[in-house]
Amino acid sequence: MDNSEDQDPGKEPSHEDSYTGKCSPKESSIRVDVRDSRSTPNLTLQLVIKSISSFILREKSPHPEGSPPLTPPKSAEKVCRISKAQIEDIWIYTFADPARKDSKEAKCNLYYFAGGGFSGPATKEHWMFCAAMCLKLPEYNINLVSYPLAPNNTAPRTLPLLQKLYKALLVKANEEGTTISFMGDSAGANLALVLGIDAATACLKNNGPDKTPRLRNIIALFPPTDLRNNNPEIDAVARKDKILSRKIIDNAAKIWHGEWDVTNPQLSPIFADLSVFKRANIKVDGMTAGHDVLTPDAIIFREKLAENGVDGDWLHWERQMHCFPLISYYHVHEAVAARDWLIEILASNAKMSPDEIT
Numbered sequence: 001m002d003n004s005e006d007q008d009p010g011k012e013p014s015h016e017d018s019y020t021g022k023c024s025p026k027e028s029s030i031r032v033d034v035r036d037s038r039s040t041p042n043l044t045l046q047l048v049i050k051s052i053s054s055f056i057l058r059e060k061s062p063h064p065e066g067s068p069p070l071t072p073p074k075s076a077e078k079v080c081r082i083s084k085a086q087i088e089d090i091w092i093y094t095f096a097d098p099a100r101k102d103s104k105e106a107k108c109n110l111y112y113f114a115g116g117g118f119s120g121p122a123t124k125e126h127w128m129f130c131a132a133m134c135l136k137l138p139e140y141n142i143n144l145v146s147y148p149l150a151p152n153n154t155a156p157r158t159l160p161l162l163q164k165l166y167k168a169l170l171v172k173a174n175e176e177g178t179t180i181s182f183m184g185d186s187a188g189a190n191l192a193l194v195l196g197i198d199a200a201t202a203c204l205k206n207n208g209p210d211k212t213p214r215l216r217n218i219i220a221l222f223p224p225t226d227l228r229n230n231n232p233e234i235d236a237v238a239r240k241d242k243i244l245s246r247k248i249i250d251n252a253a254k255i256w257h258g259e260w261d262v263t264n265p266q267l268s269p270i271f272a273d274l275s276v277f278k279r280a281n282i283k284v285d286g287m288t289a290g291h292d293v294l295t296p297d298a299i300i301f302r303e304k305l306a307e308n309g310v311d312g313d314w315l316h317w318e319r320q321m322h323c324f325p326l327i328s329y330y331h332v333h334e335a336v337a338a339r340d341w342l343i344e345i346l347a348s349n350a351k352m353s354p355d356e357i358t
Helices: 040-056 124-136 155-176 187-205 233-238 246-257 275-279 295-307 324-330 333-351
Strands: 030-035 081-087 090-096 108-113 140-146 179-185 215-221 283-291 312-321
Touching: 030 295, 030 333, 040 312, 040 333, 081 155, 090 124, 090 155, 108 124, 108 155, 108 187, 108 333, 124 140, 124 324, 124 333, 155 179, 155 187, 179 187, 187 215, 187 275, 187 283, 215 333, 233 246, 233 295, 283 295, 283 333, 295 312, 312 324, 312 333, 324 333
Parallel strands: 030 312, 108 140, 108 179, 179 215, 215 283, 283 312
Antiparallel strands: 081 090, 090 140
């Protein structure tokens, strides 16, 4: 972890100097791209966000039980057509590129779970992030999932609903001859991982992996993987975190876990049998940031994936804050570079056959 003082490097980094040159050993199944740049505009925006973080994370009125209907921001509707549908009582918002005549050419269905401490719906930045993926990834149908939110919907109530949703999506994928990808940031990344583990386990119970359409990969962006939040490195990173703190992540865990113990793998995927991803041929990609209190446990989780031979590509960027690719909407250099890295990984994933995931 980078615990140096905030310093302005004094220049806008080029594409080349954004790399540190460090990567995973060749024999590892998890490939890690490590970067360390931070431009002056990036640092400035981080400091602005830090100054208003209490406002951004202020407690809001709880959402009612069930999947909340959402209103797409006009900025997203200006660049994409956004339609909505309710599947198994869960609202799903599908993005379409107006310039694309036929969405049937897309053979991958990506379902995005936006972060928000398990209690907040998608923000404008989430909608614009999904819109950018829609415009740049014709191989995918991009869908934003409005899942039930805490505190009125805790994990013991919400996860069975999302598991029921996945079964319906699986039937739809088989009928269409398409595949499924789960992606999420922060709390949404936790959901993507938990649902992925459940899907992989179910796949293996049903005579093992085969070539019928199913969940192909998971993309976990800045995931909370251990809701105990007892890693001593959290406090060291907290001094650099511009938006999160131990108090904030403890509160998110408290309102989400309900009657379940936080070591339940459906809350803390770090305790799950991660070998199911390898055995079900599911690729797990992700991102972490050096100034994010969730990173110490996310790195342990990533290392456990490698220990189990799970295939994946991960980006780790020092001196960046939690969920920094979402500010790509504001044309911040490193955020755009991280978003483009993700788009390249997704495009590559779309070309892979199940046999290519090792």
